Amino acid sequence: MRKSLSRAALLVLAGCGARTPLETDDSLESPCTPAAGGEICDGVDNDCDGAIDEDLAPVTCGELGCETTVRCEGGVMPACVPREPSPEVCNLRDDDCDGSVDEGFGFGPVSEAITLRDDEFDTGDCTSCKWAWGPGLAPAGEGFLALWNLGLSGGERQPTLYGRSVDVHGQPTSPVELLRQDFLLELRPMLGLEPMPARGMPFDAVFRVGSSDVPGLLFVRPDGTTETERPVPASGPVNVPRMVWTGARFIAAWEEDSRLQVAILDANGVEERRADVDPLERPAAITLGLYPGRVGILVSRYEDATEARSQWLIVLDELGQVTTPARQLDVEWTSWQRLVGTEPGWLHVRPNDWDVPSTRQPLDVDGDPLGEALPFPDGRHFDDSGLQDTFVPRPGRGEMIVAWQSPVGGDMHVELLDWRGEILRGWAGPLQPDPGYEEGYLVNPHITFANERVLVTWHGLSDDATPNRVMVRELGCVP
Numbered sequence: 001m002r003k004s005l006s007r008a009a010l011l012v013l014a015g016c017g018a019r020t021p022l023e024t025d026d027s028l029e030s031p032c033t034p035a036a037g038g039e040i041c042d043g044v045d046n047d048c049d050g051a052i053d054e055d056l057a058p059v060t061c062g063e064l065g066c067e068t069t070v071r072c073e074g075g076v077m078p079a080c081v082p083r084e085p086s087p088e089v090c091n092l093r094d095d096d097c098d099g100s101v102d103e104g105f106g107f108g109p110v111s112e113a114i115t116l117r118d119d120e121f122d123t124g125d126c127t128s129c130k131w132a133w134g135p136g137l138a139p140a141g142e143g144f145l146a147l148w149n150l151g152l153s154g155g156e157r158q159p160t161l162y163g164r165s166v167d168v169h170g171q172p173t174s175p176v177e178l179l180r181q182d183f184l185l186e187l188r189p190m191l192g193l194e195p196m197p198a199r200g201m202p203f204d205a206v207f208r209v210g211s212s213d214v215p216g217l218l219f220v221r222p223d224g225t226t227e228t229e230r231p232v233p234a235s236g237p238v239n240v241p242r243m244v245w246t247g248a249r250f251i252a253a254w255e256e257d258s259r260l261q262v263a264i265l266d267a268n269g270v271e272e273r274r275a276d277v278d279p280l281e282r283p284a285a286i287t288l289g290l291y292p293g294r295v296g297i298l299v300s301r302y303e304d305a306t307e308a309r310s311q312w313l314i315v316l317d318e319l320g321q322v323t324t325p326a327r328q329l330d331v332e333w334t335s336w337q338r339l340v341g342t343e344p345g346w347l348h349v350r351p352n353d354w355d356v357p358s359t360r361q362p363l364d365v366d367g368d369p370l371g372e373a374l375p376f377p378d379g380r381h382f383d384d385s386g387l388q389d390t391f392v393p394r395p396g397r398g399e400m401i402v403a404w405q406s407p408v409g410g411d412m413h414v415e416l417l418d419w420r421g422e423i424l425r426g427w428a429g430p431l432q433p434d435p436g437y438e439e440g441y442l443v444n445p446h447i448t449f450a451n452e453r454v455l456v457t458w459h460g461l462s463d464d465a466t467p468n469r470v471m472v473r474e475l476g477c478v479p
Contacts, residue, residue: 043075055248055319065094065101067396090477091452099398101424106478107416108427110453114170116146117162117470132162134187135457135470137448138201138220143167144448145224146457147203148470149184160184165224168450170457170472179226183208187218189446191290192245193395197267199227202245204234217250217269229269233261240336241288244295246318251275253297255283260299264320277314278326284309285333291341292395293318294365298339298348299326309333313367329367336383340400341393342419344370347400349391349421351382358382360421376421380413381406392447399424401447403456405431409439414456414475427475436463452476 032048039046041053058071062082070078085097090105117132131151137144147163159181165174186206196202200221207214207230216230234243234252243252243265249272250265259279264272282302289296297314311331315324331348338349345364350373352358358381361373382389382404389404394416403414415426431440445458453476462468 041072041075041077062097064097064099065397066097090479093452094397101397101399101416102477106427107414107425108475108478109429109473110476110478111169111474113432113471113473114166114172115469116164116166116170116172116457116472117148117176117467119467130467131462132459132468132470134189134203134444135459136187136189136203136446137166137170137455137457137472138189138203140165140220140222140224143173144170144450144455145220146170146172146470146472147179147187147220147226148459149187158183161187161218161226166472169453169474170455180228182228184218185213188444190217190243190245191241191288191392193247193290193292195247197245197269199229199268202250202269204243205230219269232265232269233263233271240286240338241290242286244288244290246290246295247292248318249320251288251295251316251320253286253288253299255286258282260286260297262297262314262316262320273320275316275320275322277322278312280312280326285335285337287337287339289339289341289346291343291346291393294323294341295320296339296341296346296367298337300333300337315365315367324366327367329363330369331361331363331367332373338382338391340391341395342400343395343398344419347391347417347419347421348373349382354381356381362420371420374421377423380404383408387443388441388445390445390447401454403442403445403447403458405442405445409437409441412440412442412456414454431460432471434460434462434468435466437461450474 034048035046041056045052053072056072058069059080060069061080062068066083068082070080086095088095090102094101132148135148137146144166145163146166150160159178161179161184163179164172164176166172184205185208188204190202190204199219203218205216205218207216214231215234216228216232219227234254252263254261259281260283262275262277266272280299280301283299284302285300287298295316299312300309311329311333312326313329314326317323334350334352336351340347348361350359357375357379359373359375362370364370391400391402393400399416401416405412411428412431413428416424433440441461442458448455453474455474457472460469
């Protein structure tokens with residue numbers, strides 16, 4: 001009887017999940033076996049790297065304005081269904097999916113320019129600290145956080161990052177306040193694609209730490225608070241893109257010890273690895289271009305023992321894998337050149353010398369010319385410092401938007417261009433005169449999209465120690 005009871009008790013315990021000495025669980029000891037097809041969207045760690053459904057490419061369907069993109073969510077890749085065409089309305093969208101945006105409508109300001117800043121409070125004896133630089137808007141709450149830093153260098157060490165909340169039209173909803181205790185030397189909104197990092201919208205920044213200038217990132221969280229990451233492996237002029245956010249990784253390019261360096265950073269701004277690229281010795285200028293799925297690194301380098309320069313292009317995917325190794329381009333070099341992502345590839349914009357009109361030349365993804373380098377129809381000249389214009393691609397719409405001023409102190413221009421640099425629609429108008437000047441100046445413009453409108457932020461100039469202004473203006477489709 002005792003033997004029978006013991007066996008029954010053993011069965012009960014086993015049925016309740018207890019383990020007997022006779023039982024083994026092979027699944028606890030078996031290693032993970034990577035699936036032959038790699039990671040797929042199924043909520044399982046198929047490649048046995050400890051992450052689930054990571055680095056899966058989105059699925060895109062449809063054409064032109066009806067293009068739709070879906071991503072893996074919760075182990076399921078949603079069905080990709082193109083948007084249905086609808087009658088064209090005034091909203092900066094290609095509603096009828098014919099490749100044109102807001103046909104029959106115009107483009108221009110929908111409000112007057114708004115002053116976001118014309119003074120702070122006491123900034124001590126630092127004269128340059130009265131000047132605001134690097135303004136931008138970051139999504140925060142129901143609107144945006146407008147922020148800028150004071151001064152470039154000199155003076156007593158002191159906090160320099162200021163800002164205020166604004167609504168979706170740029171109207172202030174809070175007073176100007178000090179945002180952080182950091183001493184920033186430079187601040188510039190970063191060219192980036194959705195989805196933004198979880199830490200918030202990134203800004204390229206240079207911090208003064210002790211006696212050192214340290215490159216870093218400033219993040220604006222969705223709640224309007226800020227945080228930093230430093231140091232980051234990037235340096236060089238802040239007037240051209242030196243780091244971009246692809247929607248999946250940060251990619252940075254810079255010169256170090258007379259060689260090109262390219263680093264891949266995770267969404268927190270922490271370096272993962274260095275990209276295996278041709279070092280392209282003696283780089284003279286580096287700028288980055290961005291479009292969904294790719295980053296272009298345009299490098300001008302000095303030829304051997306001469307000051308002549310050659311042009312080179314490297315293309316990486318959104319994860320930082322090289323897709324086009326360094327190859328020499330048949331395009332001319334100029335200072336502060338721009339590389340703008342387009343659907344066919346890139347638009348190479350050359351400011352040129354002051355007495356020569358700026359030109360634009362379409363390139364394919366690998367950098368081969370798709371046409372000649374031509375002046376803009378109105379003979380415009382973009383400033384060769386990179387301070388008075390900005391180009392922002394609009395993926396899926398076959399266009400880009402640009403804000404610029406020329407000549408210095410002249411009209412402000414905001415335009416939508418196609419992939420060839422041809423003007424689709426645009427507006428030009430005078431700026432409010434800056435303190436101490438008869439003209440208004442457009443410096444460090446930044447473009448933000450809100451409710452199918454465009455918000456352009458910039459700062460002006462001022463004489464001596466007079467505080468300059470930070471401005472914003474809302475533009476959009478107009479009848």
